[in-house]
Amino acid sequence: MSKEPLILDGKLVSDDIKAKLAVKVQELKEKGVTPCLATILVGEDPASATYVRMKGNACERLGIISKKVVLDESTTTEELMAAIQELNEDPNVHGILLQHPVPHHIDERAAFDTIRIEKDVDGVTTLGFSQNAFGFAEYPSCTPAAILAIMDYYNLPIEGKHAVIVGRSPILGKPVSMMLLNRNATVTICHSRTKDLANIVSQADIVVAAVGKPNFIQGNWIKPGAVVLDAGYNKGNIGDCDYEACAEAASAITPVPAGVGPVTIATLLKHTVESAERTVQV
């Protein structure tokens, strides 16, 4: 294919989401409510620290309060759960984000599930997953929601398409599979034990890369005209797809960086504002 693919510009999509949010934040403030996202960072992982800082900055640029909780690497599961519980009970906090991954000695699932569903704006709780899978979650997992937001922004059809998801994590591969299924895609979920991955990916109309391995998805796996969504974000700003090669075949593709990433953050802010709006409605 000599035709250039459509570059799915995550900056453009996130700016569109944030412009709408700015209006809502203003309206909330006039009602005396300032949306507040609490972020919890456990330990010293530099990438995680960067993500939390980016999310905090994005909040502040929109007038959303960013409440930062930083816990020591040696924090126990119980201590982390207590910190989350405190945020659950704080009426001024509308959303809680626990930065993934936490140190290995912590039970991350137990910590995630301590977050009250009403404040689970990152969409990481067990209950939130199934609400999402059944189509009625208030806050679907942010990266999957971002992927769908990008497709919708560009009017890329989902119904009847064959979507192949590479990866099966509880906060990315599994929820995006369920969301695309609920939008009437036929969905195939692949992973490290999948045999003949290239052959399966080559049948996809929509490829979602959610595997966490740099340049893993090869260009010659992509069916000409397929839509490629790269949710990978590996060291050195490298995605899960070999971008140049995949772009040769794709009709549309997200770059890394400035693809799924910024929209994920905008989605997190959107959920936080929605949560704040719900407290006003009550």
Added chain:
Amino acid sequence: MSKEPLILDGKLVSDDIKAKLAVKVQELKEKGVTPCLATILVGEDPASATYVRMKGNACERLGIISKKVVLDESTTTEELMAAIQELNEDPNVHGILLQHPVPHHIDERAAFDTIRIEKDVDGVTTLGFSQNAFGFAEYPSCTPAAILAIMDYYNLPIEGKHAVIVGRSPILGKPVSMMLLNRNATVTICHSRTKDLANIVSQADIVVAAVGKPNFIQGNWIKPGAVVLDAGYNKGNIGDCDYEACAEAASAITPVPAGVGPVTIATLLKHTVESAERTVQV
């Protein structure tokens, strides 16, 4: 293929499960606990009445108490939820089964989600679905669990196989997809909006029919040597697969009746006994 397929005998698998359960029921009774499954039937649907009766009889044959709650067709969602709440609070009830489907005016999801997770032996709650999807449910949805029990009884490999699920309901298609995925199958989920279904099914090493349409899956869709699991149970004891034609190609196949059905009931009893055991351990 002239070779006869292996008939996956649901009666044999369920007898095996029930023989083990009989011992456990005896042990529980010696400790003063008789397992009890409460079934709720709303309305007059004859098929539903038959299912509930079969489940009740299966309980009684094993010495499990079958507590039958029968509610009028005109029951409201609130009345049904109140009836479930009463069973939740009854310490002598170890499992609660709400027979699907309920009359249209009832919010079935709300009713299912009234069942306490500790008594959700049928595996129908929203929270139970995601616990299952994340691999830590105590009581996975019974029909999906039965499908896996049959495969395990016959030592049919799952890891690395391509499983194609036809159907995406919250109590069958979606949970069986997650369970096969957690067992390291590559999983494709198809449904009414899937294009070129025959082509997708023809790539499957494992076919799960969960669509509720008699003789829907055609024999010439089945890859020679595939394993066919038919969870359909339509009027006149007819499965979702055209049995004779599918059996020509399959290496192993469940008949209808006497395939998945009896194992589903045995699984329900197993979960009820496990729930009773947990009350003794506490």
